[in-house]
Amino acid sequence: MSVIKVAILGFGTVGEGVYRTIHSHQEELTAVLGKEVEVAAILIKNKNKEREISNAILVTDSFDEILQLPQLDVVVEAIVGKEPAVSYLKKAINSGCHIITANKEMFAHHGKELLKLAEDNNVSVGFEATVAGGIPVIQTLRQLLKINRVHQIQGILNGTSNFILTEMREKKQSFTEALLLAQENGFAEADPTNDVEGFDAFYKTMILSRIAFGEEPNWKDVELEGITTITSELIETAEKLGLRFKHIASISKEGSQINAIIKPTLVDKSHPFYHVEGVQNAVNIQSDIVGGITLQGPGAGMFPTASAVIEDLVFVCQNDTNNKISRPVANSFGEKKTELKEYWLVHGLTKKYLNTTVSFIQDVSDETYIINGTKNNVEQIFSLHKPLCYFPIIGEFKTLINA
Incomplete structure (x- = not known):
């Protein structure tokens, strides 16, 4: 029986897993691939x-x-940072090797380049x-995109932030x-x-955008905010309203425009992310035929990440060439929709600064209240008064005023 020989770059948590x-x-x-898989070499520092x-493995x-x-x-590349990872993978591709990476920062910056190089060299990328x-989100998107048109992806993509928010609340x-x-x-490091x-979630969001829509938004246009502004008082206030803070990355496409937002968001009990706790990750995919799909599972750790790498090992070995994903054309999502009004929890701005473009809904506590308005209206007000x-x-938020 022939053998598939694998080299692992890095022997930290992921590499060892x-x-x-x-x-x-x-x-x-062996049953799936019809060949034994042998680790031939491991790169270490x-x-x-x-x-x-x-002792039979080359350790160098x-x-x-x-x-x-x-x-x-x-x-298999499981090291940290853009370099030397991308240089190693380019050399591997040029040598005729399939490649698999767990390095989101490197792949967010250089994924497009590596995919093109792999296509030119008739090898696959996992x-x-x-x-x-x-969580098998990329494989799920590959399957969905054969027919379905994905129009939005939301995700809790960083287990560290989710763990912190859960501990603060519980x-x-x-x-x-x-x-x-x-x-x-x-x-946490x-x-x-x-x-x-939020940078880790940002890199992952750009990778998802490339898969779902074939392109990314301009990185400078992405609204990015971490969780460092979330206080115990805000979490307690949200809990009284039946809401929970989650750090959510959202990527969507309307017409030819891709919009990405990565920031703390409040979810109610109707939302699939409400019960995603601790270091768990979750991804919700909205598409035109199947509707909504939510995937949930461990977002990090030795064996969850190793599981994704091993599934990729099967994928690249079963595909002689880099698997191209069928993507919707730029205008298949229709024209840009009229911006809808949303509910917002606002803290640090008195009511006298509001104007007629938004509606005051409910007092929550001192200088904290709920309003209703479009994102554009809200941002215009707050850009002037700096709350x-x-x-x-x-979610299907119902305010206490209607209770």
Whole structure:
């Protein structure tokens, strides 16, 4: 029986998880692929560090040494940062290897380039692990886009932020206390900026946009806000209204325009994200035929991410060429719709600053209340008066004034 030889770049949480999963699921992989899967090499930084790796495997700090192997079929990249990851993957593609990556920052910046290079070299690219850990959102989109027209994707795409917001609500902790607990549990890095300021979710959103719509919005036009403005008082206020804070990334297309927003949002009990807690991720896909689909599961960790990589391993080995996704044409979603009015929770601005373009709905607490208006109307008011914060409310929200 022939063998599929794999190199793993990086032996941190993801890399080790992939290595262990290949060994523990060898029987299943062989049944699906008709070939054994063998880890031929592992790229590490420190060759002197003790690791539980078979002596039969090449362990090296030189990627060029890996490329010199007599047979290499797939390169799995599980390191951090744009470089040297993208340079390694370009070399792998040019050497005729399929590639798989779990690196969302690198793939958000260089994915289009890598996909084109892979197409030119008749190899495949797997990147399921770049978005939402073990949730098979990219494979689901690949399947849906054969016929369905996706018009909106919403997601809780960062487990660290979701964990912090959950701890703040359930345990009445401050942001600082919840962040420290996330770091102690290994859910947040020593420098948590990418997670709590929304950059991690931003990279994942750009990848999803490329899959769903074939292109991305201008990065500078994306509304990006992290969770650092969320206080215990705001969470308590929301809870009294039957609402929960979630950090939600939303990407949609109307006509030829793609809109992306990544910010804290309030959801009510009718919304599928209301019960997504802790480090869980969730993705809701809205399309024209099937309607709404929600996927939920662990967004990070050794084996959830390894699961996505292993599924990609099957995908790339079963596709001789880079799998092209059928995408809707630019105008298939109709003309840009009239902007609808939404409910908003506003904090830090007195009622005297409101104007007739928005409707005052309900007092919640001192300088905190609910209004109704379009996003454009609300932003125009707040750009002049600089409130502390304001948040959209999504779901079938029913105000207490009508109770």
